[in-house]
Amino acid sequence: MSDTTINEQIKKLIALQEIDREIYEIRQQLKENPIYLNEMKQNFEDKKADLNELEEKLKKMQVARKTLEGDLQAQEELIAKANAQLSQIKTNKEYTAKLTEIESIKADKSRSEEKILESYDDADIVKESMSKEKEVLTEEEKKYNEQKKKVDASITTLENRIKELEGQRVSIAPEVEKEILGRYEKILVNKEGLALVPVKGSACGGCYMNVPAQIINEIKMSNKIVYCEICARILYLEEDSQ
Ligand SMILES: [Zn+2]
Known part of the structure; x- marks a missing residue:
């Protein structure tokens, strides 16, 4: 992809x-x-x-x-x-x-x-x-x-x-994509209507726990969907997606 x-x-x-x-x-x-x-x-x-x-x-x-x-x-x-x-x-x-x-x-x-x-x-x-x-x-x-x-x-x-x-x-x-949508919708149900969150500073916008620099790098590489290691929500960087 x-x-x-x-x-x-x-x-x-x-x-x-x-x-x-x-x-x-x-x-x-x-x-x-x-x-x-x-x-x-x-x-x-x-x-x-x-x-x-x-x-x-x-x-x-x-x-x-x-x-x-x-x-x-x-x-x-x-x-x-x-x-x-x-x-x-x-x-x-x-x-x-x-x-x-x-x-x-x-x-x-x-x-x-x-x-x-x-x-x-x-x-x-x-x-x-x-x-x-x-x-x-x-x-x-x-x-x-x-x-x-x-x-x-x-x-x-x-x-x-x-x-x-x-x-x-x-x-x-x-x-x-069907697979991404499927995962997104599953998280949506499990995580009270919030499946996709921005990284704020170095914290997950869903669970507010620290997102390691390596994970942030993975998001920046934009070659796969990246998940929060703590709450399993999909992460994105606000500046990247604007
Ligand atoms: Zn999280």
Whole structure:
């Protein structure tokens, strides 16, 4: 392979690497966006679950109150019945006993009434928490939807950019020798989208380790593809390829 050929190949690889780097970075962004959205959605779902729990609690309280109200009604009926019986009682002793019985039912009745009032107070507290939760939830939902819209729009833009880059890639890649392209693409996958790097000073532009003078000489000779001994990326000298 002649000097020009290797230099030409490196030039093509530089153009390819620029495209591939951008494709890699966009793919990373595309991976991160849904993670971020999912976190937001999870947060939102958690709040919804909290609200459902409060709703369940309120329902249980309402059922318990129905029972208390049933008790109260039964107690009122007992009192009315006992009062009606009073007029038919003949002896003082029986009369006193009936009065005592009425007093006792009245005491039960007033306990029921108290519990019912307490239950209304407790329900008010739960209702207040619910309305606060609902407000938070509405706000979270709004934020999530706005964010999702932004993310969806950005995903479309990024995907279109990838298509554009892939189109450019298709026109350059066939100009690189099959074997070189194969090795380049393998490194690309293994080295996070960076297969071709310039030597900067005497350091590899990929792993920043020292590149020995002998290797730099090999690159200058331009008769083969030279790899970093440490990270195995393809090396080139910036001034040579410009
Ligand atoms: Zn290296």
